[in-house]
Amino acid sequence: MPDKIVIRHLTKHFPIGKGKPDKRVLEDVSFSVVESSFTTIVGPSGCGKSTLLNILAGTEPLTSGDISIAHEGAGEARVGYVFQAPRLLPWMTVMDNMLFVKPADADKVKYRATAEHYLEVVGLQTEHKTYPLALSGGMQQRAGIARALAIDPDVLLMDEPFSHLDEITAENLRSELWRIWSETQKTILFVTHDLNEGILLADRIVVFGRNSKMLDDWTNELPRPREFTNPAVTKVMADFTTHFFDLQAQADREMAEEAAA
Amino acid sequence: MPTQANRVGHVSIGVQPEDPPWKRLLFKTVLQPKVASVLVIVVCWLIAAALLPQDVIPGPLDVLREAKHIAINDNPLQAIGITMLRILAAWAVAMAIGTPVGILMASGRVFNGVLRDLVLVFMALPLVIWALLAVLWFGGSLMAPIVAGAAVAFPFTAVNVYEGVASVDRDMLRMARVYRLPKLVVLRKIMMPSMMPFIFASARQAFAMVWKTIAILEIFGASSGMGWEIEGQYERSSLAGVFVWIITFAAVMMVFELAVFSTFEKHTFRWRPKIGDLR
Numbered sequence: 001m002p003d004k005i006v007i008r009h010l011t012k013h014f015p016i017g018k019g020k021p022d023k024r025v026l027e028d029v030s031f032s033v034v035e036s037s038f039t040t041i042v043g044p045s046g047c048g049k050s051t052l053l054n055i056l057a058g059t060e061p062l063t064s065g066d067i068s069i070a071h072e073g074a075g076e077a078r079v080g081y082v083f084q085a086p087r088l089l090p091w092m093t094v095m096d097n098m099l100f101v102k103p104a105d106a107d108k109v110k111y112r113a114t115a116e117h118y119l120e121v122v123g124l125q126t127e128h129k130t131y132p133l134a135l136s137g138g139m140q141q142r143a144g145i146a147r148a149l150a151i152d153p154d155v156l157l158m159d160e161p162f163s164h165l166d167e168i169t170a171e172n173l174r175s176e177l178w179r180i181w182s183e184t185q186k187t188i189l190f191v192t193h194d195l196n197e198g199i200l201l202a203d204r205i206v207v208f209g210r211n212s213k214m215l216d217d218w219t220n221e222l223p224r225p226r227e228f229t230n231p232a233v234t235k236v237m238a239d240f241t242t243h244f245f246d247l248q249a250q251a252d253r254e255m256a257e258e259a260a261a
Numbered sequence: 262m263p264t265q266a267n268r269v270g271h272v273s274i275g276v277q278p279e280d281p282p283w284k285r286l287l288f289k290t291v292l293q294p295k296v297a298s299v300l301v302i303v304v305c306w307l308i309a310a311a312l313l314p315q316d317v318i319p320g321p322l323d324v325l326r327e328a329k330h331i332a333i334n335d336n337p338l339q340a341i342g343i344t345m346l347r348i349l350a351a352w353a354v355a356m357a358i359g360t361p362v363g364i365l366m367a368s369g370r371v372f373n374g375v376l377r378d379l380v381l382v383f384m385a386l387p388l389v390i391w392a393l394l395a396v397l398w399f400g401g402s403l404m405a406p407i408v409a410g411a412a413v414a415f416p417f418t419a420v421n422v423y424e425g426v427a428s429v430d431r432d433m434l435r436m437a438r439v440y441r442l443p444k445l446v447v448l449r450k451i452m453m454p455s456m457m458p459f460i461f462a463s464a465r466q467a468f469a470m471v472w473k474t475i476a477i478l479e480i481f482g483a484s485s486g487m488g489w490e491i492e493g494q495y496e497r498s499s500l501a502g503v504f505v506w507i508i509t510f511a512a513v514m515m516v517f518e519l520a521v522f523s524t525f526e527k528h529t530f531r532w533r534p535k536i537g538d539l540r
Contacts, residue, residue, distance in 0.1 A: 057439045081439040087432055091454040091532045100450055101440040131532040151440065 002070065004187040005033040005056065005155060009065035012051055025051045027212040028065070033155075035070070036185040038178075040198035043208030044248065049191045053157045056189070057081055071154040078103065080153030080186075082161045086140035088132040094119065094143050095128040098150050111150070118146040121180055138169035145177070149184065158190040162197065171228075174200055178224065195244055196237050200226050207244060209251035216247055295519075319501040324508070327501035335490070341513055344475065344486040350403065351410025352471045356464060358411060359418025363463075366419060367426035376419070384416040388474045396482030409478050410471035417470060418463040425459030426452070457529050465522055472514060487513075 010029045013022035025048040033039050041049045054060035056067060057079045069077035088097045098115035102108070119125055122142040132140050141161055148156055162170040178201060181188055192198055198205045199220060207216040218240070226233050280288075303321070310320040319327075331337055362380070365372045388409075395409035429452055437447045479488025487510050494502030 059435060059438045079439065081436070083432070083436065085432065087436045089433065089451065089454070091457075092450070100446070101442065103441070104443070131534070133532065133534045 001035045001037070003032040004035040004037075004070050005189065006068045006070075007031055007052075007065070008067070010052070010055070010062060010067060011064045012048065012055065012060075013063045024212045026055075029208075029214045030065075031206055031214065031217060033187060033189060035187050037204065038181055038188045038190065038202045039204045039206060040190045040192055040202035041206045041208060042192055042195055042198045042244070044210050045193065047208040047210055048212045049208050050159050053081070053159050053189065053191055056155070057157060069154055077154040078151055080148030080151055080156040082141075082144050082148045082156070082158040084160045084163060086132065086137075086144040088140055088143055088147075090131065090133050093129050093131055094124060094135070097132065097143060098147050101147055101151060103151050106151070114152065115146070115150040118149045119143075121149070121183070122146045122176065136169075138165055138173060141165065141173060142176075145180070149180070149186070153186065155187045155189060158188065160192055161190075163192070163194065170197075175225065177201065195241055196228075199233070199237050199240060200228075205240075207247055209248055211251045211255045213251065215251055216243075316500060319504055323501045324504045327499065328505045331502065331505055337490075337509065340485065340487050340490050341509065344479065344488065344510075345513070345517075347403065347406035347475050347479075347486065348410065348468070348472050351407045351475060352414065352464075352468050354407055354411040355414035355467045355471060356418055359415035359463065359467065360422050360460070362415065362419040363422025364426060366423040380416040380419050383412060384420075388413045388470070389477055392474055392478035392482065396478060401482070401484060405482060406475045406478055410474045413474045414467035414470040417466045421459045421463030421466065422456065425456035425463075428459065429455045461522070461526055461529070465518075468517075468522075476510065 008030050010026055011024075012026040013024055016023050029048075029052070041052065043049050051060060055062050056069065058076065069079070071077035088094075089100070092100060095115065098119065099112065102111045116125075116128075119128065122145055124139065124142055124146060127135065127139070127143075132143065135143070141164075144161070148158075162173055165173065174197065190198075190201060199222070202220055205216075205218045205220055206214060207218070209215045220236075222233060222236055228234070306318070306321060309318045315323075362376055366376045366380070367373070391409040391412045395405040395412075399405035399408060433451050433455070434447065437451060442450075475486075476488045476491075479486040480492045483489050487506055491503055491506045491510075494506060
């Protein structure tokens, strides 16, 4: 499979005021994401993982380096985005929330059919006319996923979409997401701070550190479906967690040395 | 006995299916908030009329007799009509000026600096000053109540609308940027609906400010309308007559509030879940 997302030497600094050094959010990050793959980015808060998604979504400028998303036709790549909170407009029905993000060049009738299809995929086929506040948190997030898929995105970016949900709902949605991914073959880049979630979902885990650098790039070869109850899965979770904390400690030491020098 | 779940689900409504008929009747008629508030006012009035001398608080019977006299000899509908016309015109102008001023205030530091001071000056002046100036400038024409009412009310509209713009959820705007939504769609589908509660608040407040201003203006600067009628009864030293017009005024405003604002509000906020609807 060809590369879908290519990130080369990406650096992002935020100015925080006159006379102060810029805050480093991303430091020389390079990796590519293969088409139709499922990649997660894990790391502590403030490591720049959400900023990376915002740069890919085109809502945040980068400082240096370059990024590209492969896509057909002219113009920019189409990005589907699932946020931490569902971000549905409460004054619109579920269906209107879907129709409202219709890309300007999409055919109205076709788009409606696609929207209906994805509402069915996420199990909301009977909720077209429901207002979001009458849905549970998990169902709202399903609608958010359907909305991101309805625009037929080149890539699907997900920023901790299940972190606000209770564990049972989150676990249901994870297996749903895995099913949706295998059916649609979308390229997914999924940010999370939950290592176990990364292991359950992804083919590949990219680790970011508090120093805003990429620390590791690990291929997850566990067979699917992956379940918490499987000892092989929990073994990988335990080993990976140890590895993750070693990497973070190493990064912290480097940061301290840099600050001293 | 109502079950526990049932109690929780209906606690704020007051009527439960298991209630005896007399209780249901009580809740559905007398204890309806609107009915109850009118009843409370009438009871207070009766007590006050019994305790205080006739020339301070006239009894309900005197007022009814006077009301009948006014209904037959004067033309109360015409007075109500002309006052409502003035109020609605001034209110429309206040909203038409206040809304864009509020949006401008929210759209940049320079506008905000200039307009904020201007709005504060307008807000600080007592409404009777505006009524006085408007009568001096425009005399008995329709312009006088429009200018006075609008000048008093538009600053409140502007401030409410400004708060409304400031309250728009930034996360929703970021979502709109991710999905590359055109500016006009963002304005119509995100900005306007999130501002609706503030627009309603400003419309209500502006309406109340306008009718207070116009009542005062009519008392000293007009030769028609409900305020002028109140002034006429005052000249005749008819306390019961003054009461008739005060009650009429209050009733008209209450009906307007119920008929117009509540209806629009129900429709605009139909997306809000009702109690018992939540899953």
